[in-house]
Amino acid sequence: MTNPLTPPVPPRYEPMRGLALWGEEEKAAAVEVLESRSLFRYYGPALQRRVEDFETRFGALHEVPHVVGVSSGTAALTCALIGMGIPAGAEVIVPAATFIGCVSAVVAARGVPVFADIDESLTLDPAAWEPLVSERTFAVMPVHLNNAAADMDPILAVARKHGIRVLEDAAQACGVRYRGRPVGSLGDAGAFSFQLEKNITAGEGGAVTTGDPLVHDRAARYQDQGGQFFTSRGGERGGTEGGPFLGANLRMTEIAGALLSVQLDRLPPMLTRLRDIARTIRKELSDLDVTWRALPDEEGSGGDLTLLTENRMAARRVVTQLTAAGVPAATLYQGRMVYQNPAVHSGRTAWDTEWTPPSRLRTSEALLGRSVTVALGATMTDDDVAHVIDSLRAALVPAGAAEGAR
Incomplete structure (x- = not known):
């Protein structure tokens, strides 16, 4: 874990798409x-x-x-x-x-x-x-x-x-x-x-x-x-x-x-480039036992790079290590279901309480909580892509299959 008093490492590249x-x-x-x-x-x-x-x-x-x-x-x-x-x-x-x-x-x-x-x-x-x-x-x-x-x-x-x-x-x-x-x-x-x-x-x-x-x-x-x-x-x-x-x-x-x-x-060529980047990174890490997010149509995607770790602790460790290396990474929605928002959970709208607290969906909670997404930016260079590959390998390999990859 990083020292909370240490200034955060700025991202190596801008993790934006259209704005970049x-x-x-x-x-x-x-x-x-x-x-x-x-x-x-x-x-x-x-x-x-x-x-x-x-x-x-x-x-x-x-x-x-x-x-x-x-x-x-x-x-x-x-x-x-x-x-x-x-x-x-x-x-x-x-x-x-x-x-x-x-x-x-x-x-x-x-x-x-x-x-x-x-x-x-x-x-x-x-x-x-x-x-x-x-x-x-x-x-x-x-x-x-x-x-x-x-x-x-x-x-x-x-x-x-x-x-x-x-x-x-x-x-x-x-x-x-x-x-x-x-x-x-x-x-x-x-x-x-x-x-x-x-x-x-x-x-x-x-x-x-x-x-x-x-x-x-x-x-x-x-x-x-x-x-x-x-x-x-x-x-x-x-x-x-x-x-x-x-x-x-x-x-x-x-x-x-x-x-x-x-x-x-600019949109179609940008998505093609980002999709190619994601495909390249996954290919370069294909020797590791990594569980990538399932994509119903990889050919149509816009360049998602999300992996599923063993558990929430492993996800936090990988995110910490990646961000320390200047790679923008996070667990989607901090691993929280939308119904875990206090107002949503209680059904509190601006005018009344509209529904009773929903039941927990523990399978979904576990899936989201162990996810790690690397943000791919529209201005990434080939050197940036190589850095993401090296950083992911460093974050996944030392902990072994039980922690970093499934």
Whole structure:
């Protein structure tokens, strides 16, 4: 263990993706919007329509006809649930290993989360969530975690069997594919995040993707105060099927749209490079008895490098040793299930207690707790890759198979 009084070792490389590639193009795009004095997406003295352009290009990249740019990934999940028509009090099944925004979105849409086990992919176990289906179940929310897709084919099969909606949380997987298809295009809707650490970023932002025009119409109206400006554009962007309803203000700004549009062309080659880096590292360590995270589709991943150690103590030791060597590493979510957050566990929302404490999922807790993820950065050099390989070997070999690798 390192001395707590010793200053932390700075990372050898920037553990960022989209942000690491920022340059003059982002600056020029933002300045152009500022000089237009038209920062609001629906009107202005010289409107650039940057959000609309981003929506069109993002839809083409993800092979969906409809996209709604919004203010965050959590907003995207909320708008998608509203778009799909979630009834008040309906249940949404979510994996136990995920970000709290999944739960927040379900609550914001007046739903109730139900927590399901993960498997060695660290995503929703396709065999574990069907027993949780009840007459109150409205949707399931598979999470594409850390740039790897959940195993969607069996998830979709169970959902179709029970008539359940599928909302893909692709916040951590922009540009990732599953068996040839982009994540966010497989279910009834997808939700993306453009927060600072994501594959493309505007600091904040999100998007809803869908092939269903009614889901799109409802999601777009909800993020715009129920359609304050969206519906005023008539046939160009959609109608008002189902009658008017109240919404919220979750709109994306023109600056965010401009910044994100710049980065779209960089996304596929960046993910290819990161996927190649991850593959190289695993190959160079193939002589070790390492259990890597299961990837339902390695060819479509965005460069995940996560291993499963023997236990939590081994995971802490490996993380400590890697970070001391300047390699950015961590256990996902510090090894905590989302239901272990005190507010989530107690079902405390801003207005009431909405559910009783869920049962512990000890298999999922054990899997997440013994995980170690190495963050791969978009500007990594070949020397950085070699350093990660050497550092992982040093962290795994001395402790032997019982501690460092399985």
